[in-house]
Amino acid sequence: MKIDRDACWLKKKVDMFELKTYTLKAEGPIASTIREEMPRLFEGIKEVNNTGAINIELVDDVELGAEGFQIIKGSQMKIQATTTKGLLYGIFKLYELLQLNKPIERPIRSIPDQSFRMINHWDNMDGSIERGYAGKSIFYNDNLFRKDYNIVRQYARLLASVGINALSINNVNVHAIETRLILEESLPEVKMLNDIFASYGIKTFLSINFASPKKIGGLKTADPLDEEVVNFWKDIIAKLYRVIPDFGGFVVKADSEGEPGPFKYGRGHDDGANMFGRILKKYGGLCIWRCFVYDCIQDWRNRKIDRARAAYDNFLPLDGKFDDNVILQIKLGPLDFQVREPLSPLFGALRKTNHIIEFQLTQEYTGQQKAIYYQVPVWKEVLDFDTKYDYNPSIVKKLLKNNSPVKEHSGICAVGVVGMDNNWTHHKLMQSNLYAYGQLAWDNQLSSEEIASNWTTLTFSVSKEAHEKITEILTSSRETYALYNAPNGVGFMCKPNHHYGPDIDGYEYDRWGTYHFADREGIGNNRTVQGTKFVTQYSAARCDEYNNLKTCPDEFLLWFHHVNYDYVLQNKKTLIQDIYDNHFLGVERVKNYQETWESLEGVLDEESYRNVKGLLQEQYRVAVEWRDQINTYFYRKSGIPDQQGRKIYS
Known part of the structure; x- marks a missing residue:
């Protein structure tokens, strides 16, 4: 079955330049790929520079290593590397820069940080x-x-x-x-x-x-x-x-x-x-x-x-x-x-x-x-x-x-x-x-x-306003999910076998070693020097930080410590109130995502719009389940009501 897949970030055509010619003096499988990619990536380009030509060349530059490349815009556009692999990375980077409308005013040298x-x-x-x-x-x-x-x-x-x-x-x-x-x-x-x-x-x-x-x-x-x-x-x-x-x-x-x-x-x-x-x-x-x-x-x-x-x-x-x-x-x-x-x-x-x-x-x-x-x-x-x-x-x-x-x-x-x-x-x-x-x-x-x-x-080809909305949804989404998920680093409050949706005690009495130890007084895993001593596996400075209740980051508190529900966090809230607030806020943020996305109807392509709209409905449903099950569970354990009087399904 041949499918013209949605090619993600390589699907759009560059429409601001036209490639007239390019030269490549190299052979081998990757060189053949480069020859296939040049017209595919730059079809419809009007002018890369004054000559409309790109010179793709192997050079002797030890600092570039086996994968680095440089892009030089002068009288003739040049992509240089010590290997054809580096050249391939270079042409993809040039395509990206043109799509992002980023100027190439000085030579760009790029060498990967990780091998x-x-x-x-x-x-x-x-x-x-x-x-x-x-x-x-x-x-x-x-x-x-x-x-x-x-x-x-x-x-x-x-x-x-x-x-x-x-x-x-x-x-x-x-x-x-x-x-x-x-x-x-x-x-x-x-x-x-x-x-x-x-x-x-x-x-x-x-x-x-x-x-x-x-x-x-x-x-x-x-x-x-x-x-x-x-x-x-x-x-x-x-x-x-x-x-x-x-x-x-x-x-x-x-x-x-x-x-x-x-x-x-x-x-x-x-x-x-x-x-x-x-x-x-x-x-x-x-x-x-x-x-x-x-x-x-x-x-x-x-x-x-x-x-x-x-x-x-x-x-x-x-x-x-x-x-x-x-x-x-x-x-x-x-x-x-x-x-x-x-x-x-x-x-x-x-x-x-x-x-x-x-x-x-x-x-x-x-x-x-x-x-x-x-x-x-x-x-x-x-x-x-x-x-x-x-x-x-x-x-x-x-x-x-x-x-x-x-x-x-x-x-x-x-x-x-x-x-x-x-x-x-x-x-x-x-x-x-x-x-x-x-x-x-x-x-x-x-x-x-x-x-x-x-x-x-x-x-996407969208306005600046729509672009900012999509980017904001992405960059805030991890924190949103964390707000309505398991609290403060405790983890594994999900359904066994497939890990989708809440099940607070799903792993609690199982064989996998992933326990939250919630009781009527508090919650958390004691990994301090008085507990499992897990903290001692870190450097001395990090061990001291995590072992001390006052310096352990709130987001990892229950990973390292078992604390009472009325323990006051660094944000000045009690643990139980922080749990309530976060889970209500997480659901509210997903609701806001829905409203933001619906404002993009007619702006985005129909397929992308409907795909995300439908999945946001499912995300909202599950977020509500996380909120209600987590908050109810800890209200039943602690007996401490929400200070804001919100509905908790006790």
Whole structure:
């Protein structure tokens, strides 16, 4: 099925210039892509400069590195880079600048801040996507490859336009059918996908099942130190690289949520990861090893167990023991992408191991692409976060690279968001997160407001007033969602299994270790030095800040402390009144979004207008449920009425 997908920020034509000619003296797959993209991007351009010509050229400029570029407007427009990949990024940037009507008055040099800028797809071969909310997989259907290469190419184009340079194409929870992706029978199709992405400068990775030697190799063990196991993987990897010489490598989820791993054999995660690393190194491949490792069968009665400690406890003792082509992938928070969650303490503490930070593009806990939730404020908070260690720089966006021995093996990844829905993301406005992720991963200095404004300009042709309305909705949406969600960092008050909508006690007596411990006196998890001691995993300065009730930020209060309902926050409200006020305000803000959006009828294209209008109705419905269930629950627990006398369904 061939669909002319809504191409997001690449759909509009540049109408202020006309491209008369361009020159490119380079060959290879990416050079061929550039030759395809030039007329496609700049069709209808009237004049780039006096000559109407662009010179696209490879230059010897060490400072630009392998991906940087520069744009020079003089007597002739020039895009320069040391590689064809850099040139491709340069032409997309020129297109963007022209669309944004930004002048090129002096040379523009652009070098990515983060080396790895990756997306992990959680696609299954049956066509489903774990935590996917935009339709079926663009790669697979009915346990076969979908073979819609037109859509894959459009997607590769979107990713390259914002600087994404790597992706994995299957779920980290590798089911039986997906274990066969590494076998020779599947490699021709994997190669087809790999080559499409490679032509846009993107490396392709596969998620693998650690127990594959048993599941598809007929062995009795998957012990990473067993010679037969090592030989199994040597054979698999040799055949894979014989077919796909530029293959990226493996992503591995091991000893996590039921997935097999080295613990079963009394081995460490360094043993498992290094086995893959040493075999892959011969081919230039990488092993990306996820740190989402914790005991998922916990006893809610035991207040001493704290799942939040797990990543640090498991991986910090191994710092420096991983090979130089192994990369640890660490979730931004200690639990699992909650609306409010502090930074994982591994960042800053880990100093001798390559690592990347993991974001979640898909909105698992944040409205599942039915709600507006622009994620850049979350990502900015963690990238700009000062870990306050006694070295410089101790800010996350800098230490990712500085604390990785091989700086090219550091950076950012994110869990994928797209599906077969015609607008890619189900919710039109949530295309902004895909655009924003690439932009911010490339340039960590960009602000939430600038990225949202640029996306709006690139996506809609509207008046300044309408532009400001859309941008304001985006930039305020994270805070709006947080207002009516679980309060003050406590998290996980959502429905089990699918995580959509409120269920305050849904996980409270379950095995997953995500408890709020609400009682008649108060609420919160005691992670202080008198509690689970989780705070001690941070630097001394951050430990002191979080451990002290008076200095712990209000938004993380219940993450670190169990406090009474009448505890007075830094904003001078009691905790219970803050909960009431926030949940009423959150609903009010969603109602305002509806009114603002309805004022844009006739201004926006009909499809986008109706898409967002309908989804805002659903967001309002769920926001009301969050408000009424949360407020009622805590009124029943505390017995303390709302000071403003508003209706609480007691």
